[in-house]
Amino acid sequence: MTARLLGRMAEELPDVARAIVDAGHEVGVHGYEDLLLVEQGPAVTCHDISRAIAAITADERRTAAVVARSRW
Structure with a gap:
């Protein structure tokens, strides 16, 4: 299963x-x-996604689990 996380939730x-x-x-x-x-x-989209990636990959174990693909 792929869990879609918000960067804010990964931080909180x-x-x-x-x-x-x-x-x-x-x-x-x-x-x-x-x-x-x-x-x-x-610009806002790029900033939001970049901030999310930084928040989610701040934990080394989460970095390895991040999926770099899209359904679109």
Whole structure:
């Protein structure tokens, strides 16, 4: 299973994010704030996704589980 995480949640609940990875799940980046990015423009979208990736990969174990693919 792939769990889609918000970067903000990975920062606020690191034990939950770690438990997802420890259970063997892949991690998908779902943005940082769960903004409707299509309405935000390219600069805000890039910043939100970059911030989310940094937050989620701050834990070495989560970095290894991050999935770098999209369904689109």
